[in-house]
Amino acid sequence: LLAFQAHLEKVDQQNAFSPSSSMADLHAREKTPLENRRHSISDNDDMAFLRRAFDRARATLNEPRPPQPFQPSLDQLRLSQRSKDEDIEQLLRPKRVPPTPLPPEADAQVNLLLNKRGIVSKFARESVNDQDLSRLKPGQWLNDEIVNFYGAMILGRSEECKENPGKWCESGDKALSVHYFSTFFWTKLKEGYEKSRLAKWTKKIDIFSKDVILIPINHNNAHWTGAAINFRQKRIESYDSMGMRRDVVFQLLRSYLDSEHRNKKKKPFDFTGWVDHSLEQEPLQENGYDCGVFTCQFLQGLSRGDEYVSCTQQDMPHLRRRMIWEICNATLRDDP
Amino acid sequence: MSEDEQQAQTQEEVKTEDPNATINIKVVSSTGEEVFFKIKRSTKLSKLQGAYANKVGKDVGSIRFLYDGTRINDEDTPLTLEMEDNDTIDVMVERMSRPCTIS
Numbered sequence: 001l002l003a004f005q006a007h008l009e010k011v012d013q014q015n016a017f018s019p020s021s022s023m024a025d026l027h028a029r030e031k032t033p034l035e036n037r038r039h040s041i042s043d044n045d046d047m048a049f050l051r052r053a054f055d056r057a058r059a060t061l062n063e064p065r066p067p068q069p070f071q072p073s074l075d076q077l078r079l080s081q082r083s084k085d086e087d088i089e090q091l092l093r094p095k096r097v098p099p100t101p102l103p104p105e106a107d108a109q110v111n112l113l114l115n116k117r118g119i120v121s122k123f124a125r126e127s128v129n130d131q132d133l134s135r136l137k138p139g140q141w142l143n144d145e146i147v148n149f150y151g152a153m154i155l156g157r158s159e160e161c162k163e164n165p166g167k168w169c170e171s172g173d174k175a176l177s178v179h180y181f182s183t184f185f186w187t188k189l190k191e192g193y194e195k196s197r198l199a200k201w202t203k204k205i206d207i208f209s210k211d212v213i214l215i216p217i218n219h220n221n222a223h224w225t226g227a228a229i230n231f232r233q234k235r236i237e238s239y240d241s242m243g244m245r246r247d248v249v250f251q252l253l254r255s256y257l258d259s260e261h262r263n264k265k266k267k268p269f270d271f272t273g274w275v276d277h278s279l280e281q282e283p284l285q286e287n288g289y290d291c292g293v294f295t296c297q298f299l300q301g302l303s304r305g306d307e308y309v310s311c312t313q314q315d316m317p318h319l320r321r322r323m324i325w326e327i328c329n330a331t332l333r334d335d336p
Numbered sequence: 337m338s339e340d341e342q343q344a345q346t347q348e349e350v351k352t353e354d355p356n357a358t359i360n361i362k363v364v365s366s367t368g369e370e371v372f373f374k375i376k377r378s379t380k381l382s383k384l385q386g387a388y389a390n391k392v393g394k395d396v397g398s399i400r401f402l403y404d405g406t407r408i409n410d411e412d413t414p415l416t417l418e419m420e421d422n423d424t425i426d427v428m429v430e431r432m433s434r435p436c437t438i439s
Contacts, residue, residue: 125407129397144400144431148407184402184428187366197424201405218431292432 006049097336099297099311101318102325110321113328123330124152133327135292136320142292144183147216147224149327150296154214154303155180157332176211176232178303186217186227189252193259207260214299217249224291226298229253235277237302239309241285241294250276283312290316296323300332310336359414359421363388363401366429375414381425382410388427402426 072080102110113120114137117130132145158178181201188196207213213229225240227249238249254271261269285294293316298309311319326332361384363371371391373384381401385408389396401408403417403425414423 125409127409131397141432144428147432182402182405182407183431184400184426185405187428187431188405188426196426197404203404221431224432 002053006046009049097310099315099319099322100336102322106325107321110324113324121328121330123149124156126152128327133324136324138317138320139289141289142224144218146327147292147296148182150323151180151182151214151216151299153326153330153332154178154300158303176303176305177209178212178214179205179207179210180214183216183218185215189256193256199260199263202260206264208265212302214303216295216299224295226295227253228302229257234274236274237277239279239282239298241283241291243282243284245278279308283309286313293319293323359419361419362422362424363427364424365392365427377414379413380410381408381412381414398430400428402428
């Protein structure tokens, strides 16, 4: 190949294909120097050509390698499909945003708030004192006062959202209509709907007109989990940061729905299409004291229609500080 | 309804000046013990809460009083809560005094 290219180049230089030079003056052609008429490659031409060819070859070697032809393996195809699925999922649902630590000035405020004594905050019918608040310090388990205060704020925000859409909810339709049952609801439900007079708990509200009923559950004074009756999705939901499936939750909440429906609407509740639901990949606690924080955040997220719990164990320290800020300011923060 | 199971153990009168304006209230503990109070409709329920805590020998801060699921505040009276004669108040104990464990 190299020899052929060299030959072509030489022929080019001689204008061998030019008809004018060969036909107009045949004598001129006779006069061309002998060495140029040789068919073998001249030493001079060869050297120049070889240098060029060598340079070209070296340049080619220094260039980045051309990409391998794309022949995806099954695994690659599967991966790309999955990433496409995830993109679609992200488009369909709001992104899971991990909670961020408090901004520095709010964080500094928390230290001062922890020094307060007596009743430190009030919201609706709930109040929290310094003893309750100190349970939000790292490593402590939350009590019913903190959970119920947080629940009251969640309820307050949802009601606010319904009235003035904005902040949390882009449109009024999207804002969920929420009811929050206090931590005592579960205790009473376990004693029985009739015996506990639970029908009177809802004398001023119609739970069947709501989108979501939030229920914090205390298990034997030793563990907090969250539950919900989700009318929008027709689901009884349970979230446990210990990852346990709580059949008793599903069972009792179903019986509550039925009893309440019989009491208020005078007929059995229609469970067609209803399912028991636990989160598939629920974040888990890695210690023995953060269940209350996880539970509060689950209820908070659910009240905004989240399909997941966005916090993980590593968010707990700053989430605790955030909750102190939120409780003392009697308002839930807007930042993620 | 649980009005049937009246196992009155004690009867206590907090205020009885105006019989026409008083109502009977049953306070039921989490273990089912009942204490009866007769109070004026305009009396703050904080008085009843204090009297109850005294009676059962508990710190008022460690128990919570509920009327039909509504947490009773110190400023509440039977009037503000629209309570009726023979209504029941539930006493709940503080929850979560131990670390969370699998139960």
